[in-house]
Amino acid sequence: MRAENYEPKQHPPSHEYELNFGPNHPGIEGNYALKVKLHGDTVVSARADAGYLHRGFEKLMEQRLWIQNIALVPRICVPDPSPMEVAYSMAVEQLCGLDVPERAQWLRVMQLEMSRITAHLFYFGGHAATTGMYNPMFWGVADRDLVLDLFEELTGGRVYCIYNMPGGVRRDIPEGFLDRLSRLLDYLESRLPEYDNLFFTNHVLINRAKGTGQMSQHQALEWAVTGPNLRATGLQCDVRRDDPYLVYDELEFDIPVEQGGDALARTLVRRSELQQSIRILRQIIQRLPSIKGPIRAPIPNPLAWNVPAGEAYVRLESSKGELGWYVVSNGGQKPYRVHVRGPSSMHAVQVLENLAKGSRLEDVAQIMFSLDACPPEVDR
């Protein structure tokens, strides 16, 4: 590098200076950037800069056959891909008027809840790592990997399951799968106290997380925050309950809420959600053997498949909040328009910018991670 380039930059005399937070920064989840203006340690303003993960998904999907898109969609949100497949499949089913066999619906719920567990385990690790504690990261990712092992067994893929297809799922459970799942749930439950000791009741963490990135319920609603982040402000709002899909209305589960609205509340909500997912999975383990029938409704030859013209808006609850899929067909072989409402598009941009403003530099990373912002959802 030219030596001349190393003159220190003259900052304006206001003592404000700019800091590029990301895209290549360990305090940023994924490939994303925040331009932060600082006064001392205090953030004066923050500006999100996305697009580093932009692939033009919606355009790509318009160029591919309906069936081909099933391979594409999970990639929209990398840490929690399964809801994407399910949502897309559900949208196409609605357009075609396909009835999904009951067993397939149960299998889908199973997949979704397993995916929620992986996402939350990942979240704990990520959140802890922003505060300099790496143990939960190591533990969480290792435990998440055990769930991925089961995914691999069930779907043939670890992360990108590509398990769903319009009409149902691609394969039934392998032999002994439910036993192994049950054992895994036992294991996860036995691990939970260890996480509690290390992470959730860690004084230093609570000290840091309490009050960090706090938003009120009013703010959350105004900014269209959904999912765990909204529930952390005390509102019991969950698509699984309010707008039930698949077989969620047949399942018993609670919707945990916390009142704090800060990083700690968000973490605790997710912790309880993990328990609820385990609870749901246990119910599935009990019920699934008694639900017989096919796992997939017959679909036409995928190479010659015109989906009737129409539109469908599918909402479902991903680990990050309300996931919306708007699919429009003009009766052709390919989607005419697909629009994905990644839950993070709300809380990774506007909300993050607003919460970061006025916070301290130390907290920016924690705020982003505690919101569980997923940049690929924003970029698509």
Next chain:
Amino acid sequence: MEKPIHMEYLLNELANIKVRNERQRRMRLDVPSKELPAVLELLKGRAGFMHLSAISCVDWIDENQFELVYHLWSNQVSTLVSAHTRIERDPGVYLSVYDLYKPAAFWERDIHEMYGVFFEGSPDMEKFILTEWDGPPPMRKEFDSEAWVNDHFDWQNYRPDWLQEIEQEGGGIAILPDEQRFSRKAEE
């Protein structure tokens, strides 16, 4: 779930609006573009449609129109309303609903970026995702992504040993993927 009676009254008040109950908890409104903000305001104020889930834009290039779809959810009546409106493609200018819904800022910015629709009154129409893109708004139907790609990138030219052996035997590549592109063929 039954939608409350006052919802019926509410919708009856609105003239020029086509209402369709598509499936459970889904409702489709077709609203003339002039009246959309008023309809949204009414929905928000009177039926608790607080949550703007998303704004989608559809490019109906054959009709030379953009369709804007506002997906609203109300916990009060547990219904998702998709309010559709069409605007002319040519100037591609519409009113922002930022005053009503804060999240609109993101969606409007996104649509502006991807389709080039300008929203008057939106707080921020700067580029966001495509800050370093200088082509046309890519989501417009007339933008041919594949052509652009072929223009700007090369593909691998694999020459593995087995291929060379087969070529010596008189075989070789018979059908390239692009020739057999099902999707392309149908378009032609």
Next chain:
Amino acid sequence: MKEFPVPVQTAEDPSVKKQSGNIFSNVFDELVRFAQSRSLFMLHYCTGCGAIELPPAMTSRFDMERLGIQPMVTPRQADILLITGYVSVKTLKRVILTYEQMNAPKYVIGICSCTVNGGMYWQSYATAKKLNDYMPVDLYIAGCMPRPEAVISGLRQLMEKIKIGEANSWQDYFKRYDYYLGNQQRLFGETWQTPTDIIGESKHYSLHTPETEGEHTRLLELHQRPLEPLEMRLGLSEKTEDR
């Protein structure tokens, strides 16, 4: 389809090992190479989906630290640049800046299909297709995305390559800078600049070849603004056009 150019081998190519008579220095060289192979700091820059399989590879289950591989947060500290999957054009600029700021010897690993021939996103207007058009790549790991085990296998293979002293593709960037710059310019426009003086460095490393400079580097001179202080941030400068 363009022919893929063959890397040039010049006479004074340092990658061609000179056997000096001094046993001691040979042993020393070998020790250094061994240490280099056993201590790899990787820049964990999540360019794409493949990044999601790196945490498992780094953490308890597959524990890369057994091999002396650890993540590092800034390009200056890192030896390996992991390109984990698709690289959007916007990211590619940052990746190139990052790459240029890493200290030699540096290694680039292309993970996933997308770094080879576009992968899933081959139709996408927003992603780069062939990584080795823009920077020399040492190793590819196949998969979409590769499992942690595959990543580790790949890294072990890279370690072998370093141990025998053949992981020298970083030199190629200096030797054929014009080619790489040409590809970069094709994508980013003619005014594309990086703050790093590659030509000067190539001379510093005595890796300057006739292909280091050419029509594309001349373009660089043409569009170069008078040198002004550039910000150094996180190893990633802002887009130069901003100024």
Next chain:
Amino acid sequence: MHIGLGELLIELTLMPLVAFIVGMLMVLMMRRVGARLQRRVGPPFFQPLYDIIKLHSKETQISHGLIHDIGIIMAVGGYIAAETLLPVPGMNGIAEKGGLITLLYVMMIPSLGLALGVGQCANPNGSIGISRALTAMLAYDIPFVIVMAGVAFIYGTTNLVEVINIQQEGGIAAWGAVQMPFMALAGLFALQGMLGKQPFEVYVAPAEIATGPMVEMGGKYLGGLFVMQCFQLYTASVLYVTLFLGGGENWLFLLLKAFAVLLIPISIAFLFPRFKTDDLVRLMWKWPVLLGLIGLVLINYR
């Protein structure tokens, strides 16, 4: 105790060398402990050595200027100087002439050196990191100075060689830790702060400021920092052993004690997140200072 110049020179070379080797072992221990707590295997035995060799074999691509280079040299040099001031079994170096106060000052040199060096590279993260590092130093130096004062007071000397002798002659009962447990506790806090480990790891903080001072360091610079880390672990733990645990009767005991002492901050480091900078200052000026003062009072009324 008179030694010849030649012998002194040998000692002055050996002491840092031994410190470096032991320091590398300590780094290894640190990483292994972390690995164990994280349920994994951890790095191989020679990993710290590999890292340092590798880093020094990297091509130096850029320089941020002379001051930058000098900063690193100061950082490492400060510690090398500190090693010669730390008496170890069989070698006193210049400890007798230096004493505790000198050591205290010498140990600040590395931080200042880093501050100088990083200041040159115009990276805001580096600057923030350095300002944090200096804040942290200020924070832990207050209890540290109190501890030093207590030690000087109780032993009646600031000469480390004598401090060791007093403790060793009196047996375990004469050890600083027994004589002034509050001081020893306060000393542990200061040690944690000095090592910059969680919960006091404010100036590296990858997620906040991308490893702060190290952000622009690559290759040989980073190698220098790695060497510095070895010295740092060694100096801090041996100093603690010297002050509170009776120094080393022989090398075996010294190392045992030093590693045992080090195990405490290291284990803690992997179990806690970091404080915010101002919380750190608040904490440091609260509990350790309180403990130290209680210790001082107790010493007075002994």
Next chain:
Amino acid sequence: MSSADTKKKDIDYNSNGSVLNPLKALSFFAKKPVTEKLEPRIAAERYRGFHVNDWEKCIGCSTCQKVCDNAAITMVKVPSQKEDPLNGIRNLRPAIDYGRCCWCALCVDLCPTGSISLSREYVHTCYDEQLDSYFLLPDPNGMHNKDYGEGWNKTEENDLVDHNRQVMPERTPESRSDNFDEIVDGYDKQQAIIEASRCVQCGMCHDACPTHMHAPEYIRAIWSDDIEDAVRQIYRTNPFAHTCGRVCTHRCETACSIGKRGEPIAIRWLKRYAVDALSHDKIKDIVLGDVNPESSGFNIAVIGSGPAGLTTAFDLAKLGHKVTVYEGLDKPGGMPRYGIPYYRLPFDKLDDDINVIKAAGVKIKCNTWVGKDITLEQLKKKNHAVLLSLGLQLGRSTRIPGSDHKHVQKAVTLLQKIAAGEKIDVPKTAAIIGGGNVAMDIARSLARLQKQKFGEVNITVTAMESFEHFLADPEEVKEAQEEGVIILPSRGPQECMIEKGALVGLRTLKVLSIFDEQGRFAPHFDENDEICHECETIVEAIGQMTDVDLLGEELTEKLEWQRGRLQVDENCRTSEDWLWAAGDMVRGPDVVHAVADGHTVSKSINEYLKTLQMEKKSS
């Protein structure tokens, strides 16, 4: 149930936590690490790893290529592999570009044969200079020639191929056995679209078809409900659309790749649907769009108005040549009219075909026997080229004792009479010798007549072949049996039993083998297994031959013959440069082959005419 039920919220948001709790994690000093070994683990049983392809099963249909969303599959011609278009096997094999592949396994799910699958192998790394290894031609051995076991493969659960064809509505045996109404109803629109949607567009049918019909294209067009395009595609290669849509031997369906594991696409019925769905005038409009209105000034004579002759005439007429077709019988159509019973091919449909051909400018002179009403010499003089497409109108005889009895008849003759509407003596009982489609046709025609006349069917078909090697289509056999025809396989006719001048029966022996070791016809009988079938009439349906009297002796001498058939070259040209011969007479009985011949001849004649034109110009 679980502990989650009992303690809903076990961590209070307001608690300040504990500094000591984290220290409990120190217990992990005593616990073993969870780290796996460095060597890659074995992947799960349905893991989606690198591809393997069973080359024995793979037919090169390139369906995988079409469903691949990443355009990662290139079809490569592998010369060492078998190529057999008639059975739908190509020597193309998919090569995968791992710089594109995303391991979604759609190729596996949609593979018609189930040859491709994903293995449990997942590690592949390479240096930059070895990047070619990313392009792989999967074989059964796996990517690195090491067997990791099959991962994601084809099972019933994930099979996306629809194996069942749309059921063709047809008449019940009861309702059809006493009349000559057409048996099948044809698809309706919905059925046709669904059936067409099953097609994977591999084009095996195109390759297998003698006349290389553009089946994938018209199936596609039918699927997208563009019947006009479908008809256009059909007429590109076949003017006998109605005929072939009903009675074609559908080689295409034998080759169809969906048929490898399921029922092939009903290509023939789809063709039938397409031409039936469009009005006759519309078809004419479409087809006649590319007729050359200018006359070339050349005259061509075609003898025989069967498919071969009329196809040639149609092609040449479209090119602007003046074509005259001479037909001895009173209606054009040849064997399809006089050899195929009405219930399989209604005459009006055949007329539709012929009308289209006529509309292209072909002149058909019926009731003109060449050799009687006009001589070949005259034709030769009047025309620049002459095509013989005489068909096979004479039945062969078994030449067994008694076969010259007047009640021993030839199937062709009988069928022709029935078709022409002549009255025939319907026998009360009949025995038929032969096991081909003609035997079935006559058996079923007679059965209908018997049913009409006597109310019951009494027909026995004796065929030399066993059911496994039967020559007739299985459907034909099945339908014939449903209609009451008794079919006896492996019976060799020995004698037509005549008592007092009247035919009383047929004596047959059980056939042990038909051919000898050299593959020559030398039947071997079991003398002990003898049956006498009582019957009033015996019909011989063991093959046909051509009546070549019209050639005259001189010409017959000049031409080359092989085993009673006129010898022609690959362009159907005889050794006389003005004379071509095509159709059943040189090829054996098959409509679509005849059509294919027609195209060959028309091309050849056109070439010939071009050279004539050149000569004319130069002279």
